[in-house]
Amino acid sequence: MNVRFSERAQGLKASEIRELLKLTEMPEIISFAGGLPAPELFPVEEMEGIVQEVMREQGRAALQYSSTEGFKPLREIIAKERMAPAGVNVTCDDVAVTSGSQQGIEFSAKIFLNEGDIVVCESPSYLGAINAFKAYRPQFVEIPMDDHGMIIEELEKALKEHGNKVKMIYTIPDFQNPTGRTMPDDRRKRVAELAAEYEIPVIEDNPYGDLIYEGERHPSIKSFDKEGWVIYLGTFSKNFCPGLRLGWVCASEQILEKYVVVKQGVDLQCSTFDQRAAALFMQKYDLNKHIEKIKVVYKKRRNLMLDSMTKYFPEGVKFTHPIGGLFTWVELREDLDAKELMKDALAENVAYVPGGPFFPNGGHHNYFRLNYSCMSDEKIVEGVKRLGKVLDKHYK
Amino acid sequence: MNVRFSERAQGLKASEIRELLKLTEMPEIISFAGGLPAPELFPVEEMEGIVQEVMREQGRAALQYSSTEGFKPLREIIAKERMAPAGVNVTCDDVAVTSGSQQGIEFSAKIFLNEGDIVVCESPSYLGAINAFKAYRPQFVEIPMDDHGMIIEELEKALKEHGNKVKMIYTIPDFQNPTGRTMPDDRRKRVAELAAEYEIPVIEDNPYGDLIYEGERHPSIKSFDKEGWVIYLGTFSKNFCPGLRLGWVCASEQILEKYVVVKQGVDLQCSTFDQRAAALFMQKYDLNKHIEKIKVVYKKRRNLMLDSMTKYFPEGVKFTHPIGGLFTWVELREDLDAKELMKDALAENVAYVPGGPFFPNGGHHNYFRLNYSCMSDEKIVEGVKRLGKVLDKHYK
Structure with a gap:
């Protein structure tokens, strides 16, 4: 065959x-x-009550189709309780729910990459992102890191050298996978500035930001984003429950629209039940x-x-x-x-x-x-x- | 911007x-x-007990990451209780869980279509499939229908005419969306034969097959598939609950492997919790x-x-x-x-x-x-x- x-x-x-x-x-x-x-x-004990309550109080709605963008109360919680602490002031309209941040990563490739286009990323970078990108057959330009993440001068050099063949910058600023390294705030600011200067979207993949063991949560790269070039990918997999497959993308309107249309074609929506369960958990308990x-x-x-x-x-x-x-x-x-x-x-x-x-x-x-x-x-x-x-x- | x-x-x-x-x-x-x-x-009342039991008895596993292929007991139920009645004798190893059949449709395009390749489909066909395919920029060859679905002579003519530019045949044999038409068994057999003869995969999208109001369930096109050219897409959205976003793909080994690798890159897996809840429901209750x-x-x-x-x-x-x-x-x-x-x-x-x-x-x-x-x-x-x-x- x-x-x-x-x-x-x-x-x-x-x-x-x-x-x-x-x-x-x-x-x-x-x-x-x-x-x-x-x-x-x-939080298994709490979730036992939650899933029962969702099914008892909202059962028919929780088992039915729902919107591609995601359950509105969940998006409101994401805007208020997850994006605001990352320094990003947005509303639920700036957020769409995805199947973990993995789906946001894959959609980014679908939305921005033609064959042969350049993805700029840290060297090394997240294996799951590399594999998702590879299906779109791009070229990778790896930016060397020091103990503080991507070296900005090297990033700038790459952007200069490769010009508009570069179609996106993929970065994990907080406790990077695989290195565990963290980008200081001044570098974050520079990444956002370079994105605007070169008109290249930044995919800020931030699954671990909440899990900081020394000091306070860092402001996200998106918090320095004035024009809307930074696309923030978040997830509930590391700070709550990965099995529910809930993450999100937060981006400016014309970009977010593409993520939603792509999701419509790809899988229509995330699990209605899981979205409602996650939202109810965060209404009744303090995720922080x-x-x-x-x-x-x-x-x-x-x-x-x-x-x-x-x-x-x-x-x-x-x-x-x-x-x-x-x-x-x-x-x-x-x-x-x-x-x-x-x-x-x-x-x-x-x-x-x-x-x-x-x-x-x-x-x-x-x-x-x-x-x-x-x-x-x-x-x-x-x-x-x-x-x-x-x-x-x-x-x- | x-x-x-x-x-x-x-x-x-x-x-x-x-x-x-x-x-x-x-x-x-x-x-x-x-x-x-x-x-x-x-089945809201039954599901209230089910979700509570899943969380109580399997909570930690249900909230954790799990395999890309899907929860094995659910795949076993799919093989035994859903594929066998469609005339397809397979095991759980021939089945992978997807986010509804929509995800299986999208993956099919990703796996088979280069830009400009031809998709053969019924005229008219499911809007959600057309949109998912369009992202891969194929050409469409529409096969005219009569009251009994795709006209086989027209299908054969198209396959002859377009040769190996045709990369897949997409069909909904049971109560087609949008026409409601049903392909008789002899046509199903011919579609499977033509697929083997022309070495072209058939995507058999079958979300409605269980919902037959006159007579018995039809054997699927895949039931006539001797060499493994037919890829069957099933779903629990129409016969159970769409909000859980659970469907499946059933295909021969070398093809199914691609669907699993694609899923790994796209969203890692379906909701562990929802898969376990669906499996437990079907263990405790008779879905039929x-x-x-x-x-x-x-x-x-x-x-x-x-x-x-x-x-x-x-x-x-x-x-x-x-x-x-x-x-x-x-x-x-x-x-x-x-x-x-x-x-x-x-x-x-x-x-x-x-x-x-x-x-x-x-x-x-x-x-x-x-x-x-x-x-x-x-x-x-x-x-x-x-x-x-x-x-x-x-x-x-």
Whole structure:
């Protein structure tokens, strides 16, 4: 059977990484590979009452089709309680609900990219975004990072060099995936200014912004956006419940309209029931209080992981010190290949994500990503110890 | 602000029809324009217990990320209880869960269409599919229909004429949207044979198959598929609850794999909670019994609508007599424009969907679609009466 797929689909394969990660699901393995929120922190008891109430009080409406833009009370909550603290003063009309921020990422590619167009992104960047973009067959220009995220001078150089072939800038300013790095406020401001200057949309992907362990939430890039070039993607996956698949896009009118029309064609709308349940939860409970609880636990886990890495990793192994979010990023000696080392790690019953695929143009095999959000204290220490043993062999 | 959208997005606009339909939401209007299931038939009481039980018994898992393919027990139920009655013997491994069948439609375009490729479809066809396909900028070849759906000789002629520029055949064999027409079994068999002969995938979109009011469910086109060229799209939107956004794709391994990889990039997965709730409902209750209840009501409404049309429409107005599904399709005299007539209809506080946009290549303005599933008996009679009054003016 010779099936003729579209050119874009020919290149789409279940990623090698994904196959590798399947191995990490065996119970004896301590896996730092995923990026799952800790399920023990989900507000299950509260949600039991919520889902029952939604079905009892709004059952027929909750099971029926509803608008593509999303449930209005939920959009109002997003505008008031999620966008305002990120420094963005908008109303529900500036917000549309998406299936997690992943859908917002994919729509961005659909809306802005012709084949061969340039996406500018951090080097490295979020694997799920790279893969979503790749279906539209763009070119990637990777902007080098320092400890404070994308280096602005390098961004400016790239925009100058590639001119109007650049169709969007994709960035995760807060506790970036995979590096855990955070962009300071002056850089955020500059990104917004450069977007306006070069007339290029910025996709600000911000799934982790709420989960800050040192200091206050940073103002979003969008908070510095005067003309409407910044498109903010948010999600309830990391601060509430990923299983409900609820995120949002906040953008200026002419841009948001495209996201809504695309959503209409793609899947009509998000789950009516889940939107109503999420909205009712946030009407009855304070999501920010819930987030405070998450932060206490994740901060402790982060500390434990970084302390254990300092203790058990051989000298010469570098890693980031994230002030929020879920990940730390490990840099090995240049001659080492984290994908190769994964075999030794699995033999020791510990796993991570090799860093190569986070670089859209390849190379950089001497990195890996560690997640600390969904693991017990004991497992964090024991897992890092095992990893240290694997690394020791190569750092004698 | 001069935003440079992708070529595909430039053409995407909120459809004229959609704007028109907003007018039909005023309470004084009797609208036959939508395609909503009747909310009074949703199993709200049962679902109240179900959602509570899911949260109580499986809360942490139900709120967490889960697999892209979908919740395995739900896929097992789909294989056993939905695909088998359509004549397709498969296991859960042949099924992936999608956000309604709309997502399966959109993925099909993404997977099979390069710009300029040909989609073969019924003339007219489902508006939501046409719009989803258009984002991939294909050409459409419309196959004329008779009372029994797509005319097979015309299909064969088109396949011969356009050769391997044809990349997929899109068809709704059961109570087609918008015409309500049904393809007899011999035609289904021929479509499957032609797909294999010409090596062209068939997208069999089957949202209404369960809702048959005369006789037994028809075997699906996929039931005649020997080599794996037929991709079956199913949904729980019309036989259960649209608000949960749950559908599925059933296809051969090498094709299904593409749908799963695409879904991974697009939105990771469907709502874990909704999938578990739907599965538990179907474990505890018999969905087919529920469907029997729906059929009794919809059949009565169909009869009432057709009888009223016979009674109140002027002679010369033709309409289809669907044996299932939600719609009947009205043909006016060729010089009449249903979109123009809509103004008169709205003045009489009654609405329909003008038929033009259901023809991807334009033309055919003398048609409109009527829905009878979500309306009280009184409103059906009164609405058809008002429509008759509007039509009478043009049929003196």
